[in-house]
Structures are given as structure tokens and as C-alpha cells.
Amino acid sequence: MSEVNLLDRYPRSRRPIAQREASVPRERDVAKRFGREYFDGERTQGYGGYRYDGRWVPIAERFRDYYALTAGDRVLDVGCAKGFLLHDLRGVVPDLRVSGLDISAYALDNALTDVRPSCVRGTADVLPYPDDSFDLVISINTIHNLDLARCKQALREMSRVSRKHAYLQVDSWLTDEQHANFERWQLTAVTYFDPEGWRRVFAEVGYSGDYYWTITE
Numbered sequence: 001m002s003e004v005n006l007l008d009r010y011p012r013s014r015r016p017i018a019q020r021e022a023s024v025p026r027e028r029d030v031a032k033r034f035g036r037e038y039f040d041g042e043r044t045q046g047y048g049g050y051r052y053d054g055r056w057v058p059i060a061e062r063f064r065d066y067y068a069l070t071a072g073d074r075v076l077d078v079g080c081a082k083g084f085l086l087h088d089l090r091g092v093v094p095d096l097r098v099s100g101l102d103i104s105a106y107a108l109d110n111a112l113t114d115v116r117p118s119c120v121r122g123t124a125d126v127l128p129y130p131d132d133s134f135d136l137v138i139s140i141n142t143i144h145n146l147d148l149a150r151c152k153q154a155l156r157e158m159s160r161v162s163r164k165h166a167y168l169q170v171d172s173w174l175t176d177e178q179h180a181n182f183e184r185w186q187l188t189a190v191t192y193f194d195p196e197g198w199r200r201v202f203a204e205v206g207y208s209g210d211y212y213w214t215i216t217e
């Protein structure tokens with residue numbers, strides 16, 4: 001288990017926090033449906049346009065190198081949305097076998113066509129795969145959207161279906177300012193802690209995969 005930021009090559013952007021803050025209470029219910037508004041509506045409602053632009057390629061390379069992924073390995077992305085990371089993993093590891101799961105029918109209907117057939121609709125706390133199915137299970141910015149009991153179950157599920165590696169990214173903060181920014185910005189998260197709090201949850205459920213934090217700056 002390591003604290004390691006495998007998204008360190010994800011483009012950093014200053015978020016328009018003040019602009020979104022005023023509409024946060026109004027937009028939370030809409031965002032939590034994870035429908036068109038969340039992905040491709042206004043920035044106040046979520047992503048403000050979740051489109052493929054290749055930004056996951058360097059991250060896919062980072063996963064390939066860190067976990068020494070090779071042809072034939074199986075990778076699951078829990079909360080795969082439109083399948084961008086899975087698509088790019090296939091691009092950088094020939095013959096990788098990828099699977100995705102997401103709760104959003106909208107995201108899956110609009111997933112990239114090469115990965116769509118390997119993605120299913122479902123919830124992170126009930127993974128429809130046998131034990132030890134995957135060499136790597138990834139979940140980025142997804143399980144903090146479940147209440148604490150289900151979030152813990154999602155962590156157990158990641159461990160159950162992985163036969164080797166797991167990588168998790170969840171909302172957290174390192175400073176008081178980042179914590180305040182997070183509270184002003186976030187729309188959908190319901191379970192969140194500082195790093196110490198998350199590590200206590202990991203220990204309680206026996207999650208032994210790698211992890212890092214999504215920090216609101």
C-alpha cells in the first residue's frame with residue numbers, strides 16, 4: 001500500500017470556485033443524477049463538457065509503467081464514465097483487457113465506441129465480477145459519492161475483485177485552505193476525510209491498494 005499520485009501528469013487548472021459556489025446548493029441534486037447536466041451541462045452543474053481530448057494518455061502510461069502492465073492483463077475502472085482512461089490504457093498497452101463500470105447510463109451511452117462493449121452499468125459497492133478477476137482495479141473520484149457504509153463496501157469490493165493491484169483516488173485536502181475550497185466547490189461527494197481519516201477507513205476495511213487525493217485548488 002503506497003500513497004502515490006499516479007495522476008501527477010493530469011493537467012492542473014485553477015477552478016472557478018467563486019463562480020460555482022453560489023449555485024452549489026441548487027445544482028447538487030441535478031449533479032447527483034450523473035446525467036447529461038453533470039457531464040455536458042454548465043460548469044456550475046459538473047464538468048461543463050466531458051470530452052475526449054487525450055489528457056489521459058500520460059496517465060495511462062504512468063499506470064502501465066508503475067504496475068508493469070502487459071498484454072493479456074485485465075484492468076477494471078470503477079466509475080469509468082465515458083471510458084477515456086480505459087481507451088488510453090488500450091492505446092499504450094496492446095492487448096490489454098479492459099472492463100468498466102459506472103452508475104451513469106448517460107456516460108455509458110456516450111462512451112468511446114472501442115470500450116463501450118466492455119463497460120457495464122452498476123454501482124461500485126456491488127461489483128458484478130468474481131473474486132480475483134483483475135490484475136489492476138482503478139477507481140478515480142467515484143467512491144466518495146457513496147455514503148460511508150457503501151463507500152466502505154466499495155473498498156472491500158475493489159479488494160475482492162483484484163488479484164494484484166488497486167489504485168484509488170478520492171477527495172481530500174492537505175491544508176485548511178484546500179478544505180475550505182473543497183466545501184465551496186464540490187457537488188456530489190458525501191463521504192470525505194482528511195488523509196488521516198481516509199487511512200483509518202482503509203485500515204478498518206482492509207483496503208491495501210495504493211491511493212492518492214483529489215485536492216481542490
Ligand SMILES: C[S@@+](CC[C@H](N)C(=O)[O-])C[C@H]1O[C@@H](n2cnc3c(N)ncnc32)[C@H](O)[C@@H]1O
Nearest residue numbers: 034079081102103104122123124140141142145
Ligand atoms: C468525478 S466522475 C469521475 C469519472 C472518471 N473516473 C474520471 O476520473 O474522469 C465520478 C463518476 O462516478 C460515477 N459514479 C457515481 N456514483 C457511482 C456509483 N455508486 N457506482 C459507480 N459509479 C458511480 C459517476 O457517474 C461518474 O462517472
